Amino acid sequence: MGEIERRATSALEEQQRVWEYSTAPESTEIVRLQDRYGLFLGGRFVEPKSGRYFVTINPATEEPLAEVAEAGEEDVDLAARTAREAWEEHWRDLPGKERAKYLYRIARALQERSREFAVLETMNNGKPIKESRDVDVPLAAAHFFYYAGWADKLEYAFPGRIPRPLGVAAQITPWNFPLLMCAWKLAPALATGNTAILKPASTTPLTALLLAEVIEQAELPPGVVNVIPGPGGRTGGWLAAHADIAKIAFTGSTEIGKVLRRNVAGTGKRLTLELGGKAANIVFEDAALDQAIEGIINGIFFNQGEVCCAGSRLFVQESVFEPLVDKLKARLDTLRVGDPLDKNTDVGAINSRDQLDKIEELVQSGIEEGAEIYQPECSLPERGFWFRPTLFTNVAQSHRIAREEIFGPVLSILTFRTPQEAVEKANNTEYGLSAGIWTEKGSRILWMADRMKAGVIWANTFNRFDPASPFGGYKESGFGREGGRHGLEPYLDLDGGNGA
Amino acid sequence: MSKAAEIERNAPGLALHAPREASRLVARVASVDAVGLEERAASLGRRSIKRGSKLWALDLAIRAMDLTTLEGVDTTGRVVSLCAKAVRPDPTDPTIPPVAAVCVYPQLVPVALGQVEGTTVKVASVAGSFPAGLGPLEARLAEIRTVVEQGAHEVDIVLNRSLFLGGRYAACFEELAAAREAAGDAHMKVILEVGELGSYDRIRQASVLAMAAGADFIKTSTGKIGSSATLPAALCMMEAARDFFRETGRRVGIKVAGGIRASKQAVQYLVLVYETLGPEWMTPERFRIGASSLLNDVLMQINKERTGRYQGPDYFTID
């Protein structure tokens, strides 16, 4: 009643104090965490032969969430052989329409248990609940739904070819979109008739393990999908090297991608890599400015900027630089950083101490190399890994913050004068994953898109994903595509040469 | 000197906004990407407010309300009843504030004035061949002058969509400036009728034209053509007002009207205002909601927040 009786005047402080968004309405009760998770192997949860477990935490609070089995070399060997047997006996010769129905079941289950998955993802990854709820989980379900539909239509996907599956796919997924990356990998692999071994990232294994539960509930034949967490260097390495693996799909850093590429050399194993990026987000003076601001913000602060296709290099046409940067700073000031479980939070926690250190190091280099930093005032929680949304102006192409992938909420702003200059500067990088173009002129969008060396180009929008839309990079951002009809190809033998 | 020229003379920043420049003014208004705008509006619409703030928001919704009746059958009795409700929305609860204003047709202005005398409630009148706005210009201006002379505190006029959509921006601007002059010191709201303009680009252009001509408020809708205020249209207007303030230093108010019946909607509009324009607009001086049945819904929500029980309509008087 005190609030009602206080007649707020137009005094600034009055308004600001009175207006508060709700805090932490999302309860974690829906998630039934176990103390300890085994490996999901051969259709059941089992103890690791390695005997080892590691702890996974909530990066927003640094609290431990659970112990997770670590797959050792023996476990990897068992998984590979199990997956191979399952392929030969239960999956390879199953009619496509039956495979489809399993995938539809998984899609539906993800929809039914969506809240549980969203909360768990936020707890383990640090991303805001509104993102895991509105983007990660629905897209994951949609990927299973989309690829379910391809399972019995493969003869239409590649003219002149009868596609055949490859065998066992090893799938190594990253920590930035843990569940979604599992869906991006598993759905096409299973739809095309392969079996899979998923090795989720070591800081974020929990939603992959919950997905294993769904797979169990969907009654997939045992061994068709296996989930074996463990450190990338060891578990991932043994997995990629195993003789029973026909195909490897990796999403992660360019550095590790190159290691995998070297290790796979000469083995005949199929490989797709989805690596890092340093996307150019290009804004012309005739852009719909207020919407471009939203696109820029989304481009670099969605998922705390921990996105391979993040719009981390903003190129602003010089003639509109001042009004744009003014608006951008004002908008930055409204971003809410804090408890990821709070529905109103915009920017959550950084996934790990390691990642936070990397971000801090690069930001420091930006300051030292002469760029001008801007960060809004916002209080950060004491525990957990946090970084304020940051932008740099006065950035040169040669600065580390303009060349190296930061993988954090840090935007580097450069300028350009002409479309040709924008294209040149945008392409002047070893990466080529994504790009953004903001202009109201249609012909310019198409002209730019034609010349930009990036696998995904967003015009007047950013960070849009759909299972029907192929995603993947040029150059050192990797090769192979995920999503769409093109996403089937990496999991198929189109030459008729596989000894199936 | 015409009002338009006076505006031009008095506000250097507005020199660009003189009638002969009206076409250029409209042409240089920023484009609006519909998909991006709608996504932003939807995302803001999903914010949830803390209970204490919700009560403050609902209180503001009442204090910012223009309680409206604009029907052919508005009798003296009807307006007397409306004004009683406006002054004391809940007779059983003295903590409930009065609304900002009542909004009526010109004929009922004297009645309304008599009823709200001695209270803080203002009388707003529609004027200028509301709602289509296509009567002879002199008659429209005379209507504005008349209601102001009678004592109306505020006038709500409509943008001439016939001229605007016909591309006759100079004439459109002149009419608005003339209306501004006719309204004198009364507070003038220009209704854009967003449901008729066809695109957000046009809504933004119309907003700028109206603000440049001296509107105190820009308003979404007449409420008479079936389409109503929408979050994206309001957001578009707010973004225009934000930029107008940055360019000229003048704060123009936003009024949303048409189809706002639920408290939830009112709160969503308040979130939009807060996030786009900031705390300076969170006051009846700069934000209004034109509504009628909304008031009881807000009263019910206030009671629900206080008592924890969902309410029924029988407990709130229908004026």
Added chain:
Amino acid sequence: MSGGAGAQGASEREGASVAPATSGRLPVRRTAKLFIAGEFPRSESGRSYEVFSHDGRLLAWAARASRKDLRDAVRAARAAQPGWAGRTAYNRGQILYRVAELMEGRRVQFEAELADAGAPDPARGVEAAIDRWVWYAGWADKIGQVLGGTNPVAGPYFNFTIPEPTGVVGIVAPPDQALLGLVSRLAPAIVSGNTAVVLASEPSPLPAVSLSEVLATSDVPPGVVNLLTGLTAELVPWLAGHMDVSAIDVTGVPEDLLPQVEELAAENVKRVHRGPAVDPFSAVAQSPYEITALMEMKTVWHPMGA
């Protein structure tokens, strides 16, 4: 009438097909009505006709649709079309998948109805119908990728072709294969965003009526599918000549009526399509070309220049 009727039907040779249970309970008889704009009206003409099982038992009365019912159905289909086509392909695919979920729930009823119709293997027929519906549901968000695309024209233009639904499709369902035959025509027609007016099999309309009940309780918006039971020869000319029907699937039109149908269709240049004359259980009976036969190809040009 349906449900467990199949097993008990043998004891009856006249009158209602369902024998009272041994306890003497009288079953509640079914009324089979039209399905228009999401509702189940009787024919405005007040007429109906008797539906008999393959072995002569009276199963039910079905509404005998008139030309005015057909007119109303087309109107409903036209009104629903922009909304249906305007949904995302993903959404349409999901809705069709849900229809399959509900069909699965009604297997026993469908099997009994097919048995009454004289199907040699009702279970196989129902399974095939459900699986075919699922198959088509999966095409919703893939047709454009397989049968649309960009065209490399010789000039600085971006050029792309996208398939779009043609509008309102009239469907004359085959008289036999009362469920699978209908599903094979209907699913590919609507998955792309067309809406439909279906003339059900005249001798065996009950599976179609049950399917319309499934559609009414799924998330399919009212008017997307409209189903008329009645006398084929009486209704077909009205459907074929209707100026607001964009295409007609003549799979179920008797051979002797076909020339007249094609002539009538000429008046508004209706697209005329007939399903493949193959074993409906075979894999070639389902194809994405059944979808695109009822679609238009739209090609768009835009210059590419800085």
